[in-house]
Amino acid sequence: MSQSVSILGVTGSIGRSTLKVIEQHPENYSVFAVSAHSRIQELSEICKLYQPKIVVVPSGRVDELQQLLKQADLPEIEILTDEAGLIAISAHAEVDVVMAAIVGAAGLMPTLAAVKAGKRVLLANKEALVMSGDLMLQAAHENQALLLPVDSEHNAIFQCLPQHYLQIERNGEPKLGVKQILLTASGGPFLNHSFEQLQHVTPAQAVKHPNWSMGQKISVDSATLMNKGLELIEACHLFSIQEQFVTVVVHPQSIIHSMVQYVDGSTLAQMGNPDMCTPIAHALAWPERIQTHVPPLDLFVHSQLNFQEPDLERFPALKLARQAMKAGGLAPAILNAANEIAVAAFLSEKIQFLQIAQVVEQTLNAMENSSAESIEKILLTDQVARNIATEYISKLES
Numbered sequence: 001m002s003q004s005v006s007i008l009g010v011t012g013s014i015g016r017s018t019l020k021v022i023e024q025h026p027e028n029y030s031v032f033a034v035s036a037h038s039r040i041q042e043l044s045e046i047c048k049l050y051q052p053k054i055v056v057v058p059s060g061r062v063d064e065l066q067q068l069l070k071q072a073d074l075p076e077i078e079i080l081t082d083e084a085g086l087i088a089i090s091a092h093a094e095v096d097v098v099m100a101a102i103v104g105a106a107g108l109m110p111t112l113a114a115v116k117a118g119k120r121v122l123l124a125n126k127e128a129l130v131m132s133g134d135l136m137l138q139a140a141h142e143n144q145a146l147l148l149p150v151d152s153e154h155n156a157i158f159q160c161l162p163q164h165y166l167q168i169e170r171n172g173e174p175k176l177g178v179k180q181i182l183l184t185a186s187g188g189p190f191l192n193h194s195f196e197q198l199q200h201v202t203p204a205q206a207v208k209h210p211n212w213s214m215g216q217k218i219s220v221d222s223a224t225l226m227n228k229g230l231e232l233i234e235a236c237h238l239f240s241i242q243e244q245f246v247t248v249v250v251h252p253q254s255i256i257h258s259m260v261q262y263v264d265g266s267t268l269a270q271m272g273n274p275d276m277c278t279p280i281a282h283a284l285a286w287p288e289r290i291q292t293h294v295p296p297l298d299l300f301v302h303s304q305l306n307f308q309e310p311d312l313e314r315f316p317a318l319k320l321a322r323q324a325m326k327a328g329g330l331a332p333a334i335l336n337a338a339n340e341i342a343v344a345a346f347l348s349e350k351i352q353f354l355q356i357a358q359v360v361e362q363t364l365n366a367m368e369n370s371s372a373e374s375i376e377k378i379l380l381t382d383q384v385a386r387n388i389a390t391e392y393i394s395k396l397e398s
């Protein structure tokens with residue numbers, strides 16, 4: 001039976017890769033709804049090709065989209081707007097699968113809506129899980145939603161864990177013979193930069209990732225290693241495991257996407273060419289497998305795989321994220337909000353690269369941590385953290 005898919009953030013890097021996978025399996029998947037925040041022209045092209053029933057855009061962009069859809073002879077596509085529209089296409093009764101591929105906190109409520117509606121949720125939007133943590137997992141459990149990791153590392157870990165790992169009772173300790181998770185990191189474009197060199201790197205250099213082609217925000221996060229920090233938190237929640245059982249391993253070739261070590265001395269790795277179509281296809285079809293265009297790994301080409309420890313002096317963001325996970329409560333949401341503001345400030349050349357982690361640290365220090373018992377409290381904290389980070393940035397500028 002064909003599965004009906006909503007793609008949140010269809011114009012992004014993950015959104016586009018999702019279309020690429022679906023395109024190869026027209027008999028199994030159809031695009032029911034899509035959303036975009038900008039690039040409305042590109043969105044209308046996607047509508048022409050995939051003919052979704054519903055499209056969601058910010059209310060300020062409706063006229064433009066309407067015009068373009070009319071020109072394309074597609075006036076029957078329904079247009080919804082803003083967060084309410086995103087929630088509607090996430091929880092829609094006709095939808096089986098939701099690809100959560102919005103970047104940042106803006107994806108939290110739509111992703112949660114998909115989980116509460118008991119959908120198969122393909123989670124790319126790691127920030128949503130970093131912010132909501134246990135609440136998201138609990139909602140998935142209560143509503144029998146299938147929350148499947150698309151982030152390549154988490155998808156790899158999921159593939160290396162025993163199949164029934166997610167079904168068993170967990171309490172933060174590794175179970176079923178698992179000893180620890182090895183979360184791999186490429187190290188980003190500045191892996192071998194000195195501290196001095198890091199002071200002068202530009203946004204253009206930061207968004208040029210050596211192995212992956214991704215959106216701007218995650219590319220900067222990869223350069224600071226905050227991406228690995230967010231992924232550490234993501235792994236702790238997804239696999240209900242305490243942070244001390246997750247070790248970050250820098251592996252510059254991005255061929256091994258992560259590993260699981262077992263008590264008997266085994267280490268299982270998931271390998272493949274760095275292309276997000278593989279984890280997307282895996283999460284779409286799980287527990288089955290479907291074809292993608294990704295070529296099989298040629299180990300004679302990739303004859304060298306290297307591993308090293310991350311340098312927390314040059315990349316303090318990873319240390320901050322681990323501390324935030326250890327502290328628990330609202331700390332991960334504060335970390336995430338401050339980071340989003342700092343990355344945007346770096347991209348618009350208001351602050352320097354090394355100041356990103358400083359902004360995050362200052363914001364964490366300025367705010368009191370407490371338990372994250374409701375989404376309302378998390379959203380409020382997110383807003384306060386954004387204000388504090390913005391204020392700190394304006395002081396840095398002056």
Ligand code: NAD
Nearest residue numbers: 009010011012013014036037102103106124125126214215
């Ligand atoms: P991107 O910047 O390429 O795309 C983001 C999408 O979200 C776009 O469609 C954009 O229109 C939409 N969007 C942006 N701001 C929005 C807002 N305020 N409200 C609603 N929609 C908004 O980003 P990406 O690289 O595709 O990443 C998407 C998510 O997936 C991120 O959370 C990222 O961390 C995660 N992820 C990405 C990759 C990758 O390879 N690109 C890998 C793993 C995880």
Ligand code: MG
Nearest residue numbers: 151152153231
């Ligand atoms: Mg990743």
